[in-house]
Structure formats: structure tokens, C-alpha cells
Amino acid sequence: MIQPQLEQAQQAAPAIQALSDARKQDFLMNLATLLEQDQAEIMAANRLDLSRMPDSDPKKDRLLLTPDRIFWLAQAVREVAALPDPTGKLLYEHQSPNGLHIQKMSVPMGVVGVIYESRPNVTVDVAALCLRAGNAVVLRGGSDASDTNRALVAIIHRAMEAAHIPPGAVQLLPPDRAFMQEFLHADRYIDVLIPRGSQELIQFVRTHARIPVIETGAGVCHTYIHAAADAEMAAAIVVNAKTSRPSVCNALDTVLVDEAIAAEVLPLILPGFGKYSVTVFADERAWQIIDNQGYSHLQKAGPDAWGREFLDYACSIKVVRNMAEALGHIRTYSSRHSEAIVSEDTEVCEAFLQRVDAAAVYANASTRFTDGSVFGLGAEIGISTQKLHARGPFALEKLVTEKWVVRGKGQVR
16 A cells, blocks of 8 residues: 555645755755765665666666766756756736736646656656655656665655655655556546656556656657768768667667668668667668678568667668658657658758657757757656647656736725
8 A cells, every 4th residue: 555655745745845946956966965975885776676687678778877877867966956946937927907916936746756667767867856846756666676766765865854855755656566556546646647668658657547647758769861861971870879878768760761862871871780780670672772781680671660669779771762751651650759850951851840740850960869968958757759738858847837826905806
């Protein structure tokens, strides 16, 4: 039964809303320091989680915490501390003819629930973001990262204790599936629910939750190489988007290449793919070009090669006649996360940017840049692919809602 934890979060929420900006900043700066100081403790817990996962599992990279990743995790917390407080902002003001003074203000959401998989850095990012925005938070991480998550939350609680912040404001639920339905139905305690992970997880939460849901969607990301592309630039972008970190949501999944440039650009991509043994699922025309190059990790694409988030060293390649066919393919298979075009034709690039429906669209750049920190927003909860409230990097600025404040002098209606 998780109701006691939900109640504690709800009871702590008013105290978090009342925290001064300076106090929240001090807490976060101390948390960043503790993360660095307790690196050995974090990594020991992380090794326990890693020992339960086979090396062949592509999620292992998401789970892994190294000294470098812990350093950047602490840096992300410091970035959140340095961001402006998103609460208490005057969003609209109106003086009515009868003398009412009407204002719209930004205020904390209250209690935020987050369900996520495999990535323990989310535990720290989400807690830091929610508390910075004046919210309590209930975390439900996956069983893969259970030991690491417990170690991280223990450090968060130590930082909260030092800042005299109620520990109930950050709750880590057990990963047992037996408690999932109780969590999804806790609309009495949770104000908004955010799933972060696989498409299956997001769909499950969307279907069963009684709480308003903000989706941070899976990434099925395309790069379209137009006939007027610089072939070497296109190859570098594609190789980076696929191989720099294949297990993340902004990694490349499908290459679409104009038939006019396919025979030139595909051979340039293969050496970069070969270094990582990237499996290529190719349609008939792409297969002929790649097979002639003697690429050993080549398979013919079946129906499941399209609209698939690989999360591994694998991708699909399709040769298209023109941009119209590329746009049609993206409309059919995109998850509306991140989409890119490579072309030296400015008008073509602008048409692509305008016509593609995605949270982030790129011209002549890798989709790997879809990230809250890169966009100047600090750490993020995830990349939202929906259109209500938040779209793209779901960061500090979106962890608030609105309140109308009306001051009068006895007016009646």
C-alpha cells in the first residue's frame, strides 16, 4: 500500500510552495555537492543494478553511472539552481470597469508524479526540477535501477534535511507492479502524472491513469537526405545521430535518402556505421547500393523496420523519390519527437521545417541535440511529443500552472 507515501507528499506540498527562491537554490547547490562527494556510494549501488542486467541489453548504457556522468548530473542540478524561479510571475493583468484588479500568476502544480524506466539520472533531474518549481514529487522508477534510485533519494533527503525541507516532498515508490494501479488512480493526491520511457509504458499510463497525463514520448527520429545535400555533411550527421548514444530517445532510427544522391551518400555512411557494427535494415533500393559495398551488417527491411525506436546500434534506410515521399513517410511513422533534413537548398529546408509536425525539427544538424540543457532550459523531465501544455524539452518553465488573482473593494455581480 502506497497511500501513506502519497499522503505525505500531498501534506508537504504547501511547505514546498512557500519556500523562498534563495532557499531552493541553496538546497540544490548543496545537493550537487553531495552527489559529487558521495560518488563512491552511488556507483556501488549502481553496480548492483548493473550486475542484474546482461551486457547485451541496450538499456544497460542508460542505467550506467560513471564518475563523468555523476559530475554532469551535479552540474545539471547547479544549472537548475541558476535558472529563474518560474513561479510568482505576472502573466496577465486587467483592470475591469467596475474596479476589480485581475491578475494571472504562475504557481506550482502541487504534487507531480513521474513514472520512468532504467535511467537513474531522472531521479535527480526530476526531484531538482520539481522542488525548484515549488512542487512535491512522487517518483516511481523501474526495478532495473532500484538500488541506484534508493541511494540517490537518500542523498536528496540528506540535502533536504540540511535545508529544513520536509522529506515527504520527495517520495520514491517501490518498483513493484502491484502498486502501479494504486498510483495511476491516485487523483486525490497527485495533480499531474508524467510517464517517461518506452512507448509501451506511455501507452499503458495513458490508458489506465485517472490523473491528467503529460506524455514524454518515445523517439522515432528520421533524417532525410535531400538531393541537394552535401554528401559528406549528411554522412557525418547520420553517423553522429545514430552512434553517439543509440539508447536515448533523440537517436536516429530511420534514414530517408533521395534516389538522386543515394549512390553517393550511402557508401560514405557505412564506414562510420561499421565501427559500431550498426545493423542496417534496408529497403530494396538501399539494399542494392549497400550490398555492393560489402557491408556485413545488412538485412532487408520488413514492415517492422519503419516506425520503430531501435534504442540500439541499428537503423532502417529507405530510398525515396523526392521530399514529398519523405514527408509522407514521416507523417506515417514519426512519433513527432525530432526530425531532420540535410540540404544545401535553403528553400527546401524551410519548407521541411514548416511542414513536419514534430516537437523539434532540424536543418543540417543531428537530432541528438534535442535536450533541455542544449536548448538553454537546464535539466529536463523528458521530451514531450504532445501538444497540450508542454512540447519538446519538458523543463522547469513548464512545471507550473496558472492562478487568477482578483482584488476588489466590495464589488458584487
